[in-house]
Amino acid sequence: MRTTLTLDDDVAAKLKAESHRSGRSFRDVVNETLRHGLAGKRSTATRGPFKIKVRDLGELKPGISLDNVAELIEQIEGPLHR
Template sequence: MRTTLTLEPDVAEKLKREADLHQKSFKETVNTALKRGLGITPPKRKKPFRVKPRAMGLVAGVDALHLNRLADDLEVEAWKDKQPR
């Protein structure tokens, strides 16, 4: 169906950026946005974010818990030094 639609400038700009980003036509981008807004098509599922474990490179025998406590103590001392006396 062919129709005329008056868009607010900010909406038109957002649609143009989406069309360019996904390399789709403006018409297709408008239709997709309307369908999503009306609940006609479900949004695409994004790949779940996963944190990849990394080795910390600590020397054997170093307790990471004590390092965290040391960092906390240093942070508190720095905060105290900044406070007016």
């Protein structure tokens, strides 16, 4: 199928560079890149939910709490940590 497509300058330059590097036609490089990109989007949609494994961090030193991260950083690094 023939169609007209307007590419951003940086995208066109990358496609042309890949065409020269690989010795393949610009058309082949564009089609392969589009196929790869479209297949990648489909595969990410079929992934399962992200799960976090909870791990025990052990006992904290007395006076340190993980409930307030800003306070914890200040206790460890001092008031000028920023």
